[in-house]
Amino acid sequence: xxxxxxxxxxxxxxILTGNTTALAKDDESLxxxxxxxxxxxxxxxxxxxxxxxxxxxxxxxxDPSEGRVTAIQVDPLFWSGxxxxxxxxxxxxxxxxDGDGDGKADIENDxxxxxxxxxxxxxxxxxxxxxxxxxxxxxxxxxxxxTIINTANVFKKFQTVSxxxxxxxxxxxxxxxxxxxxxxxxxxxxxxxxxxxDIFANYGVPVKSTTYGVIEMKGWNRFxxxxxxxxxxxxxxxxxxxxxxxxxxxxxxxxVKPGDVIGAVGASGYGPPGTSGxxxxxxxxxxxxxxxxxxWSFDPYPYLKRWEKMAE
Ligand SMILES: [Zn+2]
Numbered sequence: 001x002x003x004x005x006x007x008x009x010x011x012x013x014x015i016l017t018g019n020t021t022a023l024a025k026d027d028e029s030l031x032x033x034x035x036x037x038x039x040x041x042x043x044x045x046x047x048x049x050x051x052x053x054x055x056x057x058x059x060x061x062x063d064p065s066e067g068r069v070t071a072i073q074v075d076p077l078f079w080s081g082x083x084x085x086x087x088x089x090x091x092x093x094x095x096x097x098d099g100d101g102d103g104k105a106d107i108e109n110d111x112x113x114x115x116x117x118x119x120x121x122x123x124x125x126x127x128x129x130x131x132x133x134x135x136x137x138x139x140x141x142x143x144x145x146x147t148i149i150n151t152a153n154v155f156k157k158f159q160t161v162s163x164x165x166x167x168x169x170x171x172x173x174x175x176x177x178x179x180x181x182x183x184x185x186x187x188x189x190x191x192x193x194x195x196x197x198d199i200f201a202n203y204g205v206p207v208k209s210t211t212y213g214v215i216e217m218k219g220w221n222r223f224x225x226x227x228x229x230x231x232x233x234x235x236x237x238x239x240x241x242x243x244x245x246x247x248x249x250x251x252x253x254x255x256v257k258p259g260d261v262i263g264a265v266g267a268s269g270y271g272p273p274g275t276s277g278x279x280x281x282x283x284x285x286x287x288x289x290x291x292x293x294x295x296w297s298f299d300p301y302p303y304l305k306r307w308e309k310m311a312e
Pocket of ligand 1: 194196
């Protein structure tokens with residue numbers, strides 16, 4: 001009996017603590033959303049672009065600094081016109097300005113930062129084409145601009161920044177098998193290591209997007225055959241290779257959600273366009289993280305295991 005009580009206590013404890021964490025996260029994204037919407041109201045820059053800049057910087061700087069809910073770190077040169085950080089109560093000569101009305105332009109204040117970034121973007125105009133140019137002049141990196149614009153399109157479509165659902169890339173009813181093969185040696189194309197997980201399945205088994213994101217790449221690649229690349233809102237590039245074909249209505253720039261069918265399992269690749277059957281049919285699935293400077297691959301196997309468990 002005592003033992004049973006313990007289990008009850010533990011279960012209640014786990015449910016409570018689990019809920020508190022989830023609530024704290026909801027609370028934070030609600031606060032962020034309010035700030036994005038407020039910035040839109042005063043700058044006319046649609047909230048999803050402000051949110052996408054914040055989301056992008058979240059991958060560059062990890063978590064927001066103490067006492068903040070947004071992750072954007074502004075360059076002092078942009079803020080005050082000098083490379084040194086200046087005091088909040090000195091009026092800056094750059095883009096830094098006072099968003100929350102406390103008479104200070106504080107480079108560590110969420111509202112001041114969003115207001116300043118919003119004003120900067122607005123100086124180029126409020127259309128996507130204008131915002132693209134403003135972002136390019138701010139970040140000077142094509143992939144960064146593209147990622148922010150794509151993330152904004154995802155936020156716009158789903159009207160939220162809390163997009164945590166995931167799916168397993170092949171239907172669980174299908175016959176498939178996979179194991180951890182990270183770092184195995186490859187035969188084709190010289191000395192390479194295996195950067196991904198192979199999910200073996202029959203020709204034609206549907207391949208699904210595992211995540212919310214945007215189709216960034218679609219076409220032939222000598223190693224990957226017919227392949228699709230999807231970048232998610234966490235600046236992770238999901239790579240689906242050796243496909244037999246693509247879903248008819250899928251094109252670069254499309255917003256996708258977990259479970260959307262993007263193609264079918266095949267054995268394409270290892271030669272010029274159309275080469276197929278040089279190995280058993282399988283989906284090669286790879287994940288690449290970008291941090292604004294570099295891109296590196298990491299092992300998708302543990303994630304696949306988790307999504308497989310989560311999928312119905
Ligand atoms: Zn592979």
